[in-house]
Structure formats: C-alpha cells, structure tokens
Amino acid sequence: MNIKSITQRLIWLATTAVAVGAASTATAQDYFGNISASGVYAEGAKLADDEEDSNRSAIILRGDAGARWRRGDHTTQLTISSNYFNYTDEGRKDRWNNEIELTHEISLSKAVTLDLRAAVGADYSTLEYRSADQLTLGAEISYRPRREHRFGARAEYRRREYDDPTGASGDAPFVEVSYRYQPSNIHRFDMEARYEWVDTNLPVFDYDRQRLTAFYTRSFGRQNRLRLGAALQNWEYDTRQVSGGGERLHSWRIQPQARFIHTLANDMSIEAEYRRDFRRSNDSTQEEDGNRFSLTLRKRF
Numbered sequence: 001m002n003i004k005s006i007t008q009r010l011i012w013l014a015t016t017a018v019a020v021g022a023a024s025t026a027t028a029q030d031y032f033g034n035i036s037a038s039g040v041y042a043e044g045a046k047l048a049d050d051e052e053d054s055n056r057s058a059i060i061l062r063g064d065a066g067a068r069w070r071r072g073d074h075t076t077q078l079t080i081s082s083n084y085f086n087y088t089d090e091g092r093k094d095r096w097n098n099e100i101e102l103t104h105e106i107s108l109s110k111a112v113t114l115d116l117r118a119a120v121g122a123d124y125s126t127l128e129y130r131s132a133d134q135l136t137l138g139a140e141i142s143y144r145p146r147r148e149h150r151f152g153a154r155a156e157y158r159r160r161e162y163d164d165p166t167g168a169s170g171d172a173p174f175v176e177v178s179y180r181y182q183p184s185n186i187h188r189f190d191m192e193a194r195y196e197w198v199d200t201n202l203p204v205f206d207y208d209r210q211r212l213t214a215f216y217t218r219s220f221g222r223q224n225r226l227r228l229g230a231a232l233q234n235w236e237y238d239t240r241q242v243s244g245g246g247e248r249l250h251s252w253r254i255q256p257q258a259r260f261i262h263t264l265a266n267d268m269s270i271e272a273e274y275r276r277d278f279r280r281s282n283d284s285t286q287e288e289d290g291n292r293f294s295l296t297l298r299k300r301f
Contacts, residue, residue, distance in 0.1 A: 033065040033301040042292040059086040065301075073107035085125075095131070097123045115140045117156070123163075126172075127235070128198055128205040131163040134172075152178040160198075162205070170200025188217040190229075209235035227259040242283040251281035267300040 038060040066079035078101070085095040099121030106114045119136040126132050138156030158172040174196030182188040194211040215229030233253045240249040257275040264270060275292040 029067065029069050031065070031067050033063070034298065035061075035063045035301075036296055036298040037061055038294055038296040040292065040294045043290045056092060057088040059088075060084070061086075075105040077101075077103045077105075079103075095123055095125060097121060097125075111144050113142045113144075115142070124160075126160065127209070128200075128207065129162045129164060129168075132160045133163075134161075135159040148181060148183050150178075150180040150182075152176075152180075154178070160200070162200075162202075164202070166202060168200055168202035168205060170198060170202070170205065172196065172198045186219050190215045190217070203239045204237075206238035207235050207240075208238075209233060223263045225261045227261075228257075230254065230256040243285055247282060249281070249283055249286070251279065251283075251286050253277060253279045269298045269300075271296040271298065 038058075040056070040058045040060060042057045061084045062081070063083075064079055064081035066077060068075065068077045079099075081099050081101070083097045085097070087094055099119055101117065101119040103118075104116045106116075108114055117136065117138045117140075120134070121136075122133045124132050124134050136156055136158050138154065140152055140154035142150060142152040144150045154176040156174055158174070160170055160172055162168040174194055176192060176194040178190070178192045180188065180190050190213070192211075192213045195209075196211075197208045198206050200206055211231065211233045213229065213231045215227055217225055217227045219225050231253075232255075234250075235252070236248055236250040238248070241247060242249055255275055255277050257273065259271060259273040261269055261271045271294075273292075273294045273296075277288075277290045277292065279286070279288050281287050
C-alpha cells in the first residue's frame, strides 16, 4: 500500500465533498478554525514518546481549519491541520506534522450514532520510531440511552510508512471502548480502555500496548474547568530484549495529571497542565520519572 497514492485519492474525495456541499442548497454549511501556541517543559520521561503523548520540552504551534455540512441525520466534516514542534532538547530535530481528515457522522436513531473517519498525515512521532507517515481508517459507534450516559466502541486501522533507511512499513490497528457519565453541566466522568498492536516488516518495531484512562472534569461557572485523572500504559515488544538477558522488553507507565482551563473573551482560552510520569520496566535502563508542565493559549474561529 502506497500512502502517497491514497493521499491523492483522499484529497480528491475531500475536494468532491466540498464541491457537493457547496452546491447543495439543502445542506447547512459552516466553517471553523483553531490556532494555539504551547510552551512545554519536561524533565526526564523522554523514553516514551509518541504521537499521543510527547514528553519533550518544546514550543508547539498548532492550527486547523475546516468545513462542515449537515443534511438531515448526516454530517460531513473536512479538517486540515498543521503542527510544528520546536524541541529544546539537544540533538532532537524539529518536527512539522500535517494531516487531512474527512469524517462522516450518521444518526441511526435518537440514541445511536455512527462516526466514520479517514485521514492521512506526514511526520508523526510514534512509540516505535521518531517519524512516520500514516493512513487512518476508522469507525466509532456510540450509544446514549439517556442524557447523562454515553457508551462508545471504536476501531481504527492505521498504516505506517517509517522514515527509516530500511524503508520499513507496517500496520498499527487499535480497538477502544469508552464511557462518559455527565450527571449535570458541572460534573463529568470519562473512562477509556484501548488495545493496540504494531506489526511491521521490521520486527524490532513490533509491540502490543494497553492503555487505560480515567478523568473527572469539574466546571466552575462558564469560564473555568478543572480536569483531574490518570493514564496507565503497558506495552511489550515482540523482539526487543532486556539488556544482558533473553527476556522480552516489557515496560509500563503511570501518569497522574491535572489540567485547568480558563475561557477568555473572543473565543480565546488559556490552559495550564501538569503531568507526573512514573515509568517502570523489566530493564532498569528504561526506567525514569519526570515532571511535565505546559501552558497553552488557544483561539477559536
């Protein structure tokens, strides 16, 4: 599978969706965009670094823009995003990640929603390698029997081509279940469980990983929110071994965290976050602890 050719097809599909949506008077259409700037300070915890959880000190600039079309029970959305990571760590090359995403939401009933997603992007940082291009195809079904309860089940297929001299490539699918309990506009509880595996033509990259997260969010008026929680990850490589032994490398990490968001005027917000990493392994050279602080200024259009 060639990601570049698939990217061209997805761009064509997205362009077609834009043209059809713009030409249809029966479709409600709107545009959106976001920009943000973040400063991240991290000490230690540099070994576990992937597209979902970068633990390196950096200045991060993000931006996205898109369009949304609604027709009855169907909603189609096109989003183009760009992220620039200016790392302060010596020897770490800056990274510029770009992605185009097309989603389609179908309301099957008052309680059931189906979401379909296709995306392609370049220069992701993954757990197994520092840079990869990726194709994503996925679906999520959600069930909301009452206002305060939401259950979700999600599956995604991800195809990766690594910027590795060997030309390595492979698959990185995952499955995930989630539950949200929101008894009021003040309190919200979120829980997720994910299982993913990486299978490539370069076995040293291959691993299985499990991830559990639990968060509680408390609103203080309309302008302030506080989120508290923790993430637990556990992964084992297929062929990487413990230093000096024949045992397979196995690591796990616990990450308690807190985030405070204050909404400003003109669709702006400021966000402060703290994380503490506790990484353990059956290989002592893979163990380390560290703190991570970040401050983000965000503007929504």
